[in-house]
Amino acid sequence: MTESLKLEIERRDGVAVVYTEGYINNLGGEEIARVADTLIKDGHKVLLLNLRGTKIVNSIGISILIEIIEKMIEIEGRLAFCNLTPTIEKTFHIMGLAQYAGIFADEPAALAELAN
Amino acid sequence: MADEGIMREVTLTLPIAADMEIAATKTATAMAESMDMAADKVDEVRMAVVEACINAFEHSHTEEGKIFLTFAVLGDDEAESLRITVRDSGQGFVPEDIVESKIGDKIHSESKRGWGLQIMRGMMDTVEIESGKDGTRVVMTKAR
Numbered sequence: 082m083t084e085s086l087k088l089e090i091e092r093r094d095g096v097a098v099v100y101t102e103g104y105i106n107n108l109g110g111e112e113i114a115r116v117a118d119t120l121i122k123d124g125h126k127v128l129l130l131n132l133r134g135t136k137i138v139n140s141i142g143i144s145i146l147i148e149i150i151e152k153m154i155e156i157e158g159r160l161a162f163c164n165l166t167p168t169i170e171k172t173f174h175i176m177g178l179a180q181y182a183g184i185f186a187d188e189p190a191a192l193a194e195l196a197n
Numbered sequence: 198m199a200d201e202g203i204m205r206e207v208t209l210t211l212p213i214a215a216d217m218e219i220a221a222t223k224t225a226t227a228m229a230e231s232m233d234m235a236a237d238k239v240d241e242v243r244m245a246v247v248e249a250c251i252n253a254f255e256h257s258h259t260e261e262g263k264i265f266l267t268f269a270v271l272g273d274d275e276a277e278s279l280r281i282t283v284r285d286s287g288q289g290f291v292p293e294d295i296v297e298s299k300i301g302d303k304i305h306s307e308s309k310r311g312w313g314l315q316i317m318r319g320m321m322d323t324v325e326i327e328s329g330k331d332g333t334r335v336v337m338t339k340a341r
Contacts (some may be wrong), residue, residue, distance in 0.1 A: 136240075139224070139247050140316055145308035151304055168240040168320070171239065175298030175319040176312050 084110055087134070090120070094174045094196035097125040098188065102134030110145030117160075126158035129191050133164040145174060150181045159183065164193040201278065205231065212248065213259070218250035221266055225307040228268040232276030236341050240303040242279060242339055248313040248320075249283040249335050257287025257333060271338075278322075278340045282336060283296040286332040 086104040086109030089188035097120045110138065117128055128149070153160045161183035165173065173179055209224050211217045222243040229239040246266075253264045289297040298311045318324050321337040328334070 098201055098275050104216070104219070135218075137243060139218070139251055140312040141251065141310065144261075144312065145302065147309045149338065154304070167237050171319065172244060172316055176298075177314055180300060181304070184269060187339070 085109075088112060088116055089190035090116065092125075093192060096127045096129050096192060096195050098129045098131055100131045100133065103131075103194075105110060105138040105140040105142035105146075106136055107139075107145065113142075113151070114145050114148055117152070121156060121158070127195050128153070128155055128160050129195060130159070130160070131164050131179045131188055131190070131191075132162060132166075135169070136166055138169055138172060140176070141174075143172065143178070146178070147176075150178070160167060161191050161195055162186060163177060163188050200281075202273055203269045204272050204276055205270040206253065207268045209268070210263050211266065212263050218254070221246050221250050224266070224268055225279075228270060229279055229339075231340050232272075232279065234268050234279065234299045234339075238339060238341075242281070245317045245320040245324075245337055245339075246283075248283070248316045249272060249337065252313040253283055253285045253287070253333065256290065257285035259285045259287035259332065261286055276341055278338050280338045282335075283335045284332065289328040289330055289333050290326055292326040322339045 084100055085103055086105060091098045099116055120128060135186040163185040164187055170184060207224055209221060210219060225242050225246045229242050235262060258293045265284045269280045270276045271278045271280055296299055297315055298315060303309045317337060321339050323338045
């Protein structure tokens with residue numbers, strides 16, 4: 082019954098956009114962290130997680146995303162999110178992610194702020 | 198709320214296994230939708246159920262290898278609230294010992310976890326915990 086998370090990556094105007102589809106649980110969070118690591122090693126300093134295909138998360142998966150925030154702080158980069166459901170956005174506010182990561186309504190709004 | 202009657206009730210036994218909390222969210226969704234709860238509220242209920250289940254999966258250390266859920270639609274003439282009970286027969290804990298997590302403390306800390314109860318409280322109207330040597334019972338309610 083394990084719900085898998087699918088990821089797609091596109092590069093737009095200096096921003097690495099990671100599209101998620103599925104449940105962000107522990108395995109999903111780890112997969113996102115792996116992809117983020119690779120993007121950071123490739124020189125990307127601005128990451129946008131577009132959660133348009135994610136309707137449910139859990140706190141274990143989101144806790145792993147905090148590790149990505151740490152890495153972005155270390156390289157003086159930026160992590161942002163867009164297309165969150167109201168409940169996922171509320172979860173991010175409860176956990177305080179909004180203090181360290183941008184939250185945007187959609188991708189055009191995010192890119193307008195983040196792109197070169 | 199204590200005076201409200203139970204209009205509908207579903208019980209569910211979940212084995213402790215990967216992603217079984219998703220099975221619980223399907224029952225929660227069906228019960229919430231049966232009382233015409235708004236979609237955003239249903240989503241919040243699902244999130245709270247996920248967190249309650251994974252807390253029990255991870256921390257109960259129950260020898261039974263399963264947890265028990267009850268979903269009850271409460272009301273008299275019409276449905277007024279949804280009550281969800283998550284019970285395990287594990288080792289229990291002292292709810293008062295749970296401190297609020299803060300992201301500033303989690304950044305660069307080894308442990309990033311410990312958000313479940315805060316999320317449940319943020320999503321539901323009430324969250325009550327009874328815990329002892331015979332296990333833990335979490336009772337959450339949300340008005341329609």
